[in-house]
Amino acid sequence: xxxxxxxxxxxxxxxxxxxxxxxxxxxxxxxxxxxxxxxxxxxxxxxxxxxxxxxxxxxxxxxxxxxxxxxxxxxxxxxxxxxxxxxxxxxxxxxxxxxxxxxxxxxxxxxxxxxxxxxxxxxxxxxxxxxxxxxxxxxxxxxxxxxxxxxxxxxxxxxxxxxxxxxxxxxxxxxxxxxxxxxxxxxxxxxxxxxxxxxxxxxxxxxxxxxxxxxxxxxxxxxxxxxxxxxxxxxxxxxxxxxxxxxxxxx
Amino acid sequence: xxxxxxxxxxxxxxxxxxxxxxxxxxxxxxxxxxxxxxxxxxxxxxxxxxxxxxxxxxxxxxxxxxxxxxxxxxxxxxxxxxxxxxxxxxxxxxxxxxxxxxxxxxxxxxxxxxxxxxxxxxxxxxxxxxxxxxxxxxxxxxxxxxxxxxxxxxxxxxxxxxxxxxxxxxxxxxxxxxxxxxxxxxxxxxxxxxxxxxxxxxxxxxxxxxxxxxxxxxxxxxxxxxxxxxxxxxxxxxxxxxxxxxxxxxxxxxxxxxxxxxxxxxxxxxxxxxxxxxxxxxxxxxxxxxxxxxxxxxxxxxxxxxx
Numbered sequence: 001x002x003x004x005x006x007x008x009x010x011x012x013x014x015x016x017x018x019x020x021x022x023x024x025x026x027x028x029x030x031x032x033x034x035x036x037x038x039x040x041x042x043x044x045x046x047x048x049x050x051x052x053x054x055x056x057x058x059x060x061x062x063x064x065x066x067x068x069x070x071x072x073x074x075x076x077x078x079x080x081x082x083x084x085x086x087x088x089x090x091x092x093x094x095x096x097x098x099x100x101x102x103x104x105x106x107x108x109x110x111x112x113x114x115x116x117x118x119x120x121x122x123x124x125x126x127x128x129x130x131x132x133x134x135x136x137x138x139x140x141x142x143x144x145x146x147x148x149x150x151x152x153x154x155x156x157x158x159x160x161x162x163x164x165x166x167x168x169x170x171x172x173x174x175x176x177x178x179x180x181x182x183x184x185x186x187x188x189x190x191x192x193x194x195x196x197x198x199x200x201x202x203x204x205x206x207x208x209x210x211x212x213x214x215x216x217x218x219x220x221x222x223x224x225x226x227x228x229x230x231x232x233x234x235x236x237x238x239x240x241x242x243x244x245x246x247x248x249x250x251x
Numbered sequence: 252x253x254x255x256x257x258x259x260x261x262x263x264x265x266x267x268x269x270x271x272x273x274x275x276x277x278x279x280x281x282x283x284x285x286x287x288x289x290x291x292x293x294x295x296x297x298x299x300x301x302x303x304x305x306x307x308x309x310x311x312x313x314x315x316x317x318x319x320x321x322x323x324x325x326x327x328x329x330x331x332x333x334x335x336x337x338x339x340x341x342x343x344x345x346x347x348x349x350x351x352x353x354x355x356x357x358x359x360x361x362x363x364x365x366x367x368x369x370x371x372x373x374x375x376x377x378x379x380x381x382x383x384x385x386x387x388x389x390x391x392x393x394x395x396x397x398x399x400x401x402x403x404x405x406x407x408x409x410x411x412x413x414x415x416x417x418x419x420x421x422x423x424x425x426x427x428x429x430x431x432x433x434x435x436x437x438x439x440x441x442x443x444x445x446x447x448x449x450x451x452x453x454x455x456x457x458x459x460x461x462x463x464x465x466x467x468x469x470x471x472x473x474x475x476x477x478x479x480x481x482x483x484x485x486x487x488x489x490x491x492x493x494x495x496x497x498x499x500x501x502x503x504x505x506x507x508x509x510x511x512x513x514x515x516x517x518x519x520x521x522x523x524x525x526x527x528x529x530x531x532x533x534x535x536x537x538x539x540x541x542x543x544x545x546x547x548x549x550x551x552x553x554x555x556x557x558x
Contacts, residue, residue, distance in 0.1 A: 103428040
């Protein structure tokens, strides 16, 4: 079998006594767009943070393309939740995107012309080039989300983790973002996205992970995103109606 | 004394130099503390320095800034450690944890201070001046120490500007990138402790936090760029040090430390009122002119229909 882009073995994370993520093991092949789906409190964000070592884990091994996570850090891109930062920070859009280059720059080196140019290219890709010098608090929610995305693009990673990139953005921005993610996939990148809107899962993701503390199912969306598994994941709390377009409509 | 006398008095010149560097360095490092929403942490570290200094004095029996620095740094570390233990293993939130640690360390410090003053060294120790500061007790070596620490602080902040910036804006992203966030956290705290220690003699532990926070808050009003804010904050701190010292020497028997703090507050009010864009006056002006334009526009439209 081809080497997995990401391999997670026996990942368990607990904040206090109860585990938030329990015994999760999976592999994802390269060049896929993977949606992470599950009810509130299912540990979707925690799973990502655990993989990225942002929260301590009780157990678990992460390998990226067969190498340890630490050695592959530069090939990992991350889009945190937009609310995780204070947008009234004294900086502009271009500066934030340039932060994506810091990992490649290393200690003590200052971002220079080439970093600036790269950041501008990434801003352009998310359609935000004209806002480069805008103070970040002056941007709308959707624009801020695009800035975060541009920053992740500037990381030039092979595997991306995105924590709810579609929350609080308008339909146009959502379409623009998903188009970008599809482009990344076309280039052979792997993108994992924490996602809430079940109605768009089939349209957006070629793979789906169903998570509720434990890994319920992972695989190609048409195999995994079916009423039976969804009910299992959401504890039978979903009302599922047959729908012609997406196959699923949720009430 | 008039201004010229003050400027030519060598002793005052030394004190001026010292408070200037103190303001500069605490303004610079304070910017990061403020942006990381750790304003109260500066206050806690300042108060926690008192028992550290007392223990250092009790152990060595001499009044030496470098020993005090070590004592304050260790006490600061202990305070920070306690805060993180309290927030991690109990349901206490950070503000409450800071409050508990601040007051208990300070209480402990006061107890020790009283002990020291009743001991054989008695009043000669002069440690009581550390509560509210006393510039008159500063000697030349203290000023050298202040200068040295300022240079180190400013040099470090310049060197690690990129890392400090990322850490202040988005620690999660910084961690994901592989920056040693916990280490940098402690590192910044140690820099704050260093600024606190050199400030204790002039401003005192009780008021020191104001020199860390107020210049940074003032600077934030004037700019939307981090590096400019840090520089401005240093300048505001420096101006506060200078103006506070000058006022206290030209008016008899006014305490320098509190005057430095009040000068910083004056600069804050100045910024609050007059800063472009963020200032109160400018936003009032913006609202008024917006309203005026709006009503003019309405008039114009009405006029068009009636004529």
